């Protein structure tokens with residue numbers, strides 16, 4: 040298979056005006072009687088049905104080597120769209136062209152016969168996915184080893200836990216030499232170790248130029264895996280763009296009582312930015328109340344998905360660190376990527392970032408302490424307020440987030456016209472790099488987050504290397520090497 044770099048823009052999946060309309064039966068019994076009824080009525084459609092359009096005139100092109108994330112609220116049409124691409128559901132109108140072998144991990148265990156053993160299901164599944172008998176025999180051991188099912192391979196799949204079923208299904212999917220992998224939420228049921236293994240495999244597949252479509256409610260997973268994301272709502276694509284932008288807007292959508300109305304202007308602004316080539320703004324989400332980006336908008340190429348361990352973070356940043364102080368002077372404290380919403384009930388009026396000596400700065404050595412100050416002004420009474428901060432990396436991944444709620448603090452209600460000063464003091468135990476600070480002022484109403492004001496990706500700052508090390512975190516470490524006295528004696 041050619042690598043993603045060799046044929047970067049080859050379209051492997053194209054959808055043109057794809058619509059899926061389901062017939063909904065008001066009375067389930069009428070559905071069973073429908074064929075007879077049709078005979079009696081001379082082929083006229085049965086009564087008591089209505090049409091429901093789950094996917095509306097979607098046109099999309101997905102290129103080889105792309106990892107496309109699809110997010111959206113429950114019932115948005117994500118699974119229906121995936122099923123149509125996988126070929127298990129036919130579109131009502133429109134066309135779908137798929138070039139290459141597709142392996143799909145849709146509803147968990149949907150490709151398995153529960154009464155068959157794991158072994159039998161591997162044969163069945165791999166054959167359905169297009170492998171010949173000799174190919175299955177050749178890959179069988181690798182599939183079993185990858186799944187980690189062990190001796191359970193000869194037990195019926197109905198006796199498997201959901202995690203075991205996932206392991207087996209995923210193992211088959213990644214061993215059938217598929218050009219396109221379609222995954223619907225499934226990874227969420229695996230344990231952390233298996234999820235890690237899955238993500239490493241997916242990253243490897245992307246590097247090999249394979250294409251992945253990935254549905255998830257986990258915005259961080261979408262930002263980690265994908266270079267492009269799509270926001271689906273009521274069967275329509277509202278936005279296709281950087282995972283950071285798309286998850287930011289999704290976050291607003293799921294927390295706003297006004298639904299799509301709440302994001303209409305944001306969508307228009309983003310589309311305009313895209314059209315005028317300004318790139319995108321912003322970033323990502325939850326009760327943490329916040330998020331950031333230069334960020335995930337500027338997605339790295341697929342080949343850069345896994346951080347090469349051979350590169351020392353300190354080496355990467357060393358050449359840049361000299362320039363940072365100069366660059367720092369030219370930074371605006373408030374990033375031009377800021378994405379804010381809410382603000383009617385109260386506003387986070389100012390945000391400032393300083394070092395531990397209260398000096399405004401935008402570059403800090405790894406491991407130092409920073410202070411983030413907010414000045415909030417209430418327009419109306421804000422009972423039980425929660426103040427939140429999130430730090431994200433340049434891809435929009437949440438590096439750290441906290442809030443007064445998580446810290447068991449109960450700040451007082453704020454009266455109309457009341458002003459609140461909030462100070463976060465953070466120990467920056469991160470590696471050298473570019474980061475963004477997001478801030479949130481929210482409250483919980485019946486367990487739901489009510490946004491007072493969110494300012495995502497408000498401040499961009501740099502962290503400079505403190506030592507030679509690598510990885511994501513700055514964990515100052517001492518190393519002691521001892522040679523026991525006995526080992527010093529010559530043999």
Ligand SMILES: Nc1ncnc2c1ncn2[C@@H]1O[C@H](COP(=O)(O)OP(=O)(O)OP(=O)(O)O)[C@@H](O)[C@H]1O
Pocket residue numbers: 061062063091092093111112113114115116117118119120
């Ligand atoms: N076979 C079907 N018959 C009738 N309606 C259906 C059928 N399959 C899906 N739908 C409806 O189509 C809409 C989209 O469903 P779909 O499962 O694609 O959404 P989704 O975005 O994957 O949701 P979730 O996040 O909850 O999994 C829903 O309103 C659902 O009830």
